Amino acid sequence: MNIEEALIKDSIKSIAELFGAEVTxxxxxxxxxxxxxxxxxxxxxxxxxxxTKKNPELSGQEIGNWLKNNSTLVNDxxxxxxxxxLVLSNAIWLESFNAVLKTDDFGFNSVPSGKTYMVEYSSPxxxxxxxxxxxxxxxxxxxxxxxxxxxxxxxxxxQIINDRGIHICKSMLAWQKFGNGETPDSSGLxxxxxxxxxxxxxxxxxxxxxAELISNGKSQEEAxxxxxxxxxxxxxxxxxxxxxxxxxxxxxxxxxxVYEGFNATYKTMNVDFDTLYYESDTYxxxxxxxxxGLKKGSFYQKEDGSVWCDLSxxxxxxxxxxxxxxxxxxxxxxxxxxxxxxxxxxxLSGLIYTVGNEQxxxxxxLFSILRKLGYSWAEECYHLSYGMVELPEGKMKxxxxxxxxxxDLMSSIVNDAKEMTQERGHIxxxxxxxRETLYSTIGLGGLKYYLLKVDPKSKMMxxxxxxxxxxxxxxxxxxxxxxxxxxxxxxxxxxxxxxxxNMDLQEIEIEIIQHILDFPSVINKAGSDFTPAVIxxxxxxxxxxxxxxxxxxxxxxxxxxxxxxxxILLSKSVGEIIEKGMKLLGxxxxxxx
RNA sequence: GGGCCAGUAGCUCAGCUGGAUAGAGCACCUCCCUUCUAAGGAGGCGGUCAAAGGUUCGAAUCCUUUCUGGCUCACCA
Numbered sequence: 214m215n216i217e218e219a220l221i222k223d224s225i226k227s228i229a230e231l232f233g234a235e236v237t238x239x240x241x242x243x244x245x246x247x248x249x250x251x252x253x254x255x256x257x258x259x260x261x262x263x264x265t266k267k268n269p270e271l272s273g274q275e276i277g278n279w280l281k282n283n284s285t286l287v288n289d290x291x292x293x294x295x296x297x298x299l300v301l302s303n304a305i306w307l308e309s310f311n312a313v314l315k316t317d318d319f320g321f322n323s324v325p326s327g328k329t330y331m332v333e334y335s336s337p338x339x340x341x342x343x344x345x346x347x348x349x350x351x352x353x354x355x356x357x358x359x360x361x362x363x364x365x366x367x368x369x370x371x372q373i374i375n376d377r378g379i380h381i382c383k384s385m386l387a388w389q390k391f392g393n394g395e396t397p398d399s400s401g402l403x404x405x406x407x408x409x410x411x412x413x414x415x416x417x418x419x420x421x422x423x424a425e426l427i428s429n430g431k432s433q434e435e436a437x438x439x440x441x442x443x444x445x446x447x448x449x450x451x452x453x454x455x456x457x458x459x460x461x462x463x464x465x466x467x468x469x470x471v472y473e474g475f476n477a478t479y480k481t482m483n484v485d486f487d488t489l490y491y492e493s494d495t496y497x498x499x500x501x502x503x504x505x506g507l508k509k510g511s512f513y514q515k516e517d518g519s520v521w522c523d524l525s526x527x528x529x530x531x532x533x534x535x536x537x538x539x540x541x542x543x544x545x546x547x548x549x550x551x552x553x554x555x556x557x558x559x560x561l562s563g564l565i566y567t568v569g570n571e572q573x574x575x576x577x578x579l580f581s582i583l584r585k586l587g588y589s590w591a592e593e594c595y596h597l598s599y600g601m602v603e604l605p606e607g608k609m610k611x612x613x614x615x616x617x618x619x620x621d622l623m624s625s626i627v628n629d630a631k632e633m634t635q636e637r638g639h640i641x642x643x644x645x646x647x648r649e650t651l652y653s654t655i656g657l658g659g660l661k662y663y664l665l666k667v668d669p670k671s672k673m674m675x676x677x678x679x680x681x682x683x684x685x686x687x688x689x690x691x692x693x694x695x696x697x698x699x700x701x702x703x704x705x706x707x708x709x710x711x712x713x714x715n716m717d718l719q720e721i722e723i724e725i726i727q728h729i730l731d732f733p734s735v736i737n738k739a740g741s742d743f744t745p746a747v748i749x750x751x752x753x754x755x756x757x758x759x760x761x762x763x764x765x766x767x768x769x770x771x772x773x774x775x776x777x778x779x780x781i782l783l784s785k786s787v788g789e790i791i792e793k794g795m796k797l798l799g800x801x802x803x804x805x806x
Numbered sequence: 807g808g809g810c811c812a813g814u815a816g817c818u819c820a821g822c823u824g825g826a827u828a829g830a831g832c833a834c835c836u837c838c839c840u841u842c843u844a845a846g847g848a849g850g851c852g853g854u855c856a857a858a859g860g861u862u863c864g865a866a867u868c869c870u871u872u873c874u875g876g877c878u879c880a881c882c883a
Binding site: 242244247249250255257259260262269293294295296338375378379380492519528529530533535536537538540542543546569570571572573574575577598600601633634636637638639655666667668670671672673674676679682683684685686687689690692693694696697699700701703704705746750753754757760761763764765767768769770784805806 | 809810811812817818819820825826827830831832838841842843844845846847848863864876877878879880881882883
């Protein structure tokens, strides 16, 4: 039983004895006592006035008195307006802290939930390199997957790779026409960047041709449709679908280059996937489902032969699921892919899609259709929707060249971390390799933390200058505290296992214990709300408390052995929680920095 | 036009199942290294929580209206 549960129990008893009334746990509102008042936990008495039939002040006094005399938890109390501030005994805090020390993997749910979730993230197009928007997506998806694991779920990480379609043909065609056989090896470019170069090249030529056609009297629309290079690209798409050997082998070669490039980027990011889905495989899924749905009456057919789903029960417009010519639309694929995934992983409970909020409506429709088709797991599908990343100068626009490339950003941020670490770090004892690792731990940690500390749902501002900042609410700030704790541990001769239950504690020490005790519920909330941001904010608060403690009391120089043991253990415990919290964000922590 | 989301300090963000005088960081201004890592700490400055109504003991939080911004309402993906 945790402290709040015990307090609720005692409070229920107090009200029964004092006022002869039964209250339920949710009528008792406990909150952390505000800094400016004495106490640790506060009972808000306003909701109880109907029962006490006395004014707030008096009600608080009576309940406080009863608790002080009858509850082993409560040492003292004071009442301010309608707030009953309770001072709990040191022993309670120390007992709870000792319980934390004895818990394996404190904060993580050790009981398997029996559920498996598939988390989809990244899911890039194979025609250009990853950019800043992907970074938010990837860090978010990875982190949520880790958080779900910490909540006792099994997780399968995946992506759907958009490897076919007209956009892929564009870069293939441009390479064929203008590439002179250039390869990643011959050019020294990463595969994804090489392909991206030809995608841009295509667009240039296309624009030139459009301009020329317009100057010859065509309308914008006509010109866009009739430019020779776009006609060639469309032709190539047809050849690809017919599995033309030349086109197909070119496609394979170029995609392999891209994958090699992506894999290098994922490695730098330190993220991974358990299984991959390729759109070139999955685009044919879904048609059979539509047939079935039509038979079952979940869908209907129009006169032209196109198939639709009636979503009026969910207050949405009807959705096309198959064109009149029998070809698939995006939705058809998504329906098929979802069902296919449940076939591949029969014990799956639900799917989490990490996709930008411009597709909110799409996923609402998708889940609605899946429900209509009778799949009960549709209830456990979730669109992990995130807001756009904006730059100080506005939105990223590829046409205006304001796209922030993922590889460039990561390497420049690691480089910044390097400079700052060389300036002020404690790195004398580190080898060259260890230093390089440290730079990337700090740089990438800072970047990930920056992108994850904001609630996923809201759009966010990415200021490159601020993202490499080391002070305040940042990754390096948290990493620094961890390194400090590690340093204390290195200087400490024997590590105690458990601490005494009877000693005087500083206010700040109690606050830290109190914060530590919140860790499990924070992980729980992060998991049920799919938001790493609460882990980031929690960790930041913990670190601030610890830094304040570190500054105001001495740990290893404390002469009272019991107190010293306690402070060492408190430090150790904070360090472990930082490490776990950061791990859930995909952020590494350094032994020294 | 319909739907969804957002608007909190100069800037970036917490807080939103209603609770005390609305919190952090950055920036700006003071202090603190003979102490276990100063990438730190202590303090100051800074707010009509977009606006107006309503609900109530109590509203940044819930409801209504308005304003502003974003996304969306494709036989694109």
